[in-house]
Amino acid sequence: MTAALASLADRPDEQGRKLLVLGDMKELGDDTQRHHDALVEPIVQCHPARVFLLGECMTRLHDRLAAALPQGATVQAFDTLEALERALLEQVATDDTVLFKSSNGTGLWQIVRTMTELQEEEKEKEQQRQARLARERAAAAAAAAAAMPKPPVLPPMPQPPAVVIRRTGSPAERAQPTPSWVLYDLTHDRLLTHQPSEHSFVPASLSKLVTAALVERKLRDDRLDRHAEAVQVPVDPVPARDDPSAALYAAGAPRLPVHRLLEAALVVSSNKAALTLASWHSGDFDSFVAAMNRQAQAWGMHDTHFACPAGLVRTARTTAVDMLTMARHVLRDFPALLEMAGKDRLDGVPAEAPSTNLLLGRVPGVDGLKTGSLPGLGAHLIATAQRDQRRLVSVVLGAPDRQTCARLSALLLQRGFETPAAPGLQ
Numbered sequence: 001m002t003a004a005l006a007s008l009a010d011r012p013d014e015q016g017r018k019l020l021v022l023g024d025m026k027e028l029g030d031d032t033q034r035h036h037d038a039l040v041e042p043i044v045q046c047h048p049a050r051v052f053l054l055g056e057c058m059t060r061l062h063d064r065l066a067a068a069l070p071q072g073a074t075v076q077a078f079d080t081l082e083a084l085e086r087a088l089l090e091q092v093a094t095d096d097t098v099l100f101k102s103s104n105g106t107g108l109w110q111i112v113r114t115m116t117e118l119q120e121e122e123k124e125k126e127q128q129r130q131a132r133l134a135r136e137r138a139a140a141a142a143a144a145a146a147a148m149p150k151p152p153v154l155p156p157m158p159q160p161p162a163v164v165i166r167r168t169g170s171p172a173e174r175a176q177p178t179p180s181w182v183l184y185d186l187t188h189d190r191l192l193t194h195q196p197s198e199h200s201f202v203p204a205s206l207s208k209l210v211t212a213a214l215v216e217r218k219l220r221d222d223r224l225d226r227h228a229e230a231v232q233v234p235v236d237p238v239p240a241r242d243d244p245s246a247a248l249y250a251a252g253a254p255r256l257p258v259h260r261l262l263e264a265a266l267v268v269s270s271n272k273a274a275l276t277l278a279s280w281h282s283g284d285f286d287s288f289v290a291a292m293n294r295q296a297q298a299w300g301m302h303d304t305h306f307a308c309p310a311g312l313v314r315t316a317r318t319t320a321v322d323m324l325t326m327a328r329h330v331l332r333d334f335p336a337l338l339e340m341a342g343k344d345r346l347d348g349v350p351a352e353a354p355s356t357n358l359l360l361g362r363v364p365g366v367d368g369l370k371t372g373s374l375p376g377l378g379a380h381l382i383a384t385a386q387r388d389q390r391r392l393v394s395v396v397l398g399a400p401d402r403q404t405c406a407r408l409s410a411l412l413l414q415r416g417f418e419t420p421a422a423p424g425l426q
Helices: 002-009 029-037 040-045 062-068 081-091 108-147 204-221 244-249 258-267 271-282 285-298 320-333 335-341 402-418
Strands: 018-023 050-054 074-078 097-101 180-185 190-195 230-232 255-257 366-373 379-387 390-399
Touching (some): 002 018, 002 040, 002 097, 018 108, 040 062, 050 062, 050 081, 062 074, 074 081, 081 108, 097 108, 180 320, 190 402, 204 258, 204 271, 204 285, 204 335, 204 366, 204 379, 230 258, 244 258, 255 258, 271 285, 320 335, 320 366, 320 379, 320 390, 335 366, 366 402, 390 402
Parallel strands (some): 018 097, 050 074
Antiparallel strands (some): 180 190, 180 390, 230 255, 366 379
16 A cells, blocks of 8 residues: 555646545554554655545544645545445546555445446546537538528539649739639648639738738747737827727827737727837838738748738739638747637727627637728638637638628638548648
């Protein structure tokens, strides 16, 4: 028994509570009580949260253990095996480590058998619960997909692009742009489907993702705390009337934490927040735009040109594949941005400020990233979702409106999760 107690004492306390269930050792001969008395110190060294004692010899240790153990630890002595079992089952928790030790004749093995059976029952119940949740998620996703109006027809999956088209010049402005999309399995590094376009697109507010990434890198490189680092917010430009974050700037020219400005830019797509962060980062507009394009080239986004930190300038251009490249780098290198972009509303403002991402809270597993749109140029959405340890990223550019863009993105993600993880397309 001493060896078993020593082994338990070596286990770090941070790994959960330790419970001792100790019964009499009946094979020790004339020195039985002396050997039991010698167990007090090894028991104390285990730092147990609970001690359960059974049998005449062990019961005699009760008072000494109660005095020696730290405050909060309890010692209980029992006359019967049944009473001990009831007390133990009432007090044991999932992460507890329980040591049973006694002679076989005390019957503690019966409690071990009972607990093992209960553990198997709990495991089976958990498996059934997980299976039920998986069915409910699948049913909810199917219901959501069934409720959506029919989106543009998707090509068969998986289908790789036959050729990567390099594009130059300004994007075409069309009254009804033809959407382009791409769906990617980030967990298994596989392209699932791609609908290329003959023209490029104005990235609009998708530009704010690279703006946020540059800000995050500056915080990291300069070892600044995004919650503590305050930025002077200029009076101009005046936030748009429909900007839910306008209340943040209502007190003239306040100083706001970088974290709040990042949230405003990513959750409700505040242009003023993005422009303020760009000025804080580089000092002026042109220098920051140059940094955006250097970053795009470094990431291999050769069909992209940024023109504004907030995405307001229409001479910018990009493609679905390049936006996927940006999203992959953001998810890999800047996890804090995903956490912020996954908020379903902007906190701390008096008016209702829901996220511009219509999939959040509506499509199972969706936890970010960013929307974008400009009048006459269609709606964009980069979305990411994780289900059963598998993360997908979808990019839709040039949908007729935000609702259609969200429906197409939801359908892409659902089709992606229904597609086996392998084989796929590299």
